Amino acid sequence: MAGGAMEGSAFSYFMMSWLDPSLLALTAAGALAGVYIGAIPGLSVTMAVSILISFTFSWDVNEALALMGGVFCGGVYGGSRTAILLNIPGAPSAIATALDGFPLAQRGEAGRAIGVSTVVSVIGGMVGVAALAVAAPAISDFALMFAPRDYLLLAIIGILLVGSLSGESLAKGVFAGALGVLIGMVGLDPMTAEGRFTFGQVSLLGGIPYVAAMIGFFGVAEALAQLHHLHTRPVRQQVDRIVPGWSVIRKYIPLSLRSSAIGVVIGALPGTGGDIAALMAYDQAKRTVKNPSRPFGQGAYEGLVAPESANNAAIGGAYIPMLTLGLPGDAVTAVIIGALFIHGLKPGPMLMIETPHLFWFTVGNLTLANLFTLVFGLTGIRVFAKIVECPRAILIPLIIVLSVVGTYAIQNSVIDIYWMLAFGVLGYFMKMYGYQVGPVILGVILGPLMDVSYRRAMLSVQDDPAAFALELVIHPITLVLTLSIALLLLSQSPAWAAGRARLARWRAGPNGG
């Protein structure tokens, strides 16, 4: 990436969405739509981006990415609005925001809370994009040294992370990931053209369309789950002036930057996204801020600044493994990887070398999307308050019709709609019984990569399992990844929990009883 000519062209790629009117308009439209999608309980960014793939696959890739980037940035921010105003997080990444956001609104400070959350969200978003711009080229160069076995291990880490951090049990998370891998295996084997789980059906030779799976698990399943909250009435709050003063912002910048750093790191771990980043940043703020504006949980601005900075910073972080390794940083980037595949692109270290314009375009576009989020975040609050109170009795049928349209649009096939319904119903029961659907989609996307990586790794050692096992520990990069997996599994074991409890008792000493 070095060299003056390259840097010059990188800058022009960066500015592409700023200077092209149609890309500028699509980014703005995406950010505006994202703020509302993220805010309306029942609509999620993942759901919206899944449905958008099917409508934008015939577009130019830059246009599709501009719209999705806008929706992603606006959507992660938008969840905070309903968390503050209605005490209903519009998105999972805003769960931590509601803890102090709603008490602030109850104290009559809803406008100020929205203003602060908007500005720190944009600060977090910008830190995330800066991290993407700096880290991705370096990681990409490093990733060229990765062997197939390393990709296999990285994918396993991704599924284990999302399974262990976001669900109620590791076993359920692992099951969901393996189910996704199996769904991704359906169709002709890419190496030998043997049929796998095709049951002699021609329609299954090409595999199960992953967009149908995404829309089913994220769109229909969520819509069905929302039926349990059909009559939940939001508690509406009055909103006064929302643009915060500079002195207020300056006070929270250090915490915002610290939380953004957490967001970038958590977002960049394959499989973990803004929801986990926000909860971890909130927890970190609670433990480290000595004199909060009020006690945490009772309307502390620090409890708003930390999660909102972190979940938006996680966006840039999540793009890092997606663009450099082809591994999704979270559920939304898993869906965006699907979009890149549809446009004939293969995310991974070679993407940065073969299509550097796409990388710098993404960086420029996310920067622009953050600025639009700032504009739309600080305006239009009265219209917003009306729209987000749309009853679920209207919203749920609309989500289902949009899901049907989106699924049918992929290849004009009713069979895809049947798949979508089946995955939607399965996803509903999984959600009800504590299984996360995120690992399923990660598995669907990562399954084929894991399969091919595993077999290439095996072929490289002449199908000798002992040699394969040895490879896992004699190469430095592979050893680090193998140890990470071992640590992840160990940290979920009962023995680890017992050890931690014993350590805590020992630390407490005689005072702790």
Added chain:
Amino acid sequence: MLEPRPRLPGERGFTVVLLAASVVLLVLAFRISGFSSVSSAGVFPMIAAAVMVMSLAVVLLHERRIEAPIGGTSAFFRRVTPPVLLATVGLMAALMLLIEPAGFLPAAGGFLFVTMLVLQGGRPVRAAVISAVSLAVIYAVFRLVFQVVLPEVEWL
């Protein structure tokens, strides 16, 4: 890690169904290429299916330790599959069956109207107006702007 929650009605049955399906998938995966080679087409599906079986066995063991929910089948239909859910899934199935023979507009319009009617418990005029307006917007945005092909029939 979240606090353990009480078991929901039907939770253990769901795990057993998933476990049985996973065992079937493991057998099907074995049939792809058996143990012919460690890098054959069937190995990774077998690994994935085996992981599913093992993780569900762990889930099942864990569920045994949690107190069984009270209320039996009626609790399952009340808490997990309430009538409104069954009605919505039934209407979705009807939409899918009718979308090609009847065309997108009548099928989706009918689905929106009836589902809104069911979910809001009446108010047909409101349901009719909202479904007509939203269908017009969906059609204009996706058919005319995004140029998405939607099922249509000759008589429309």
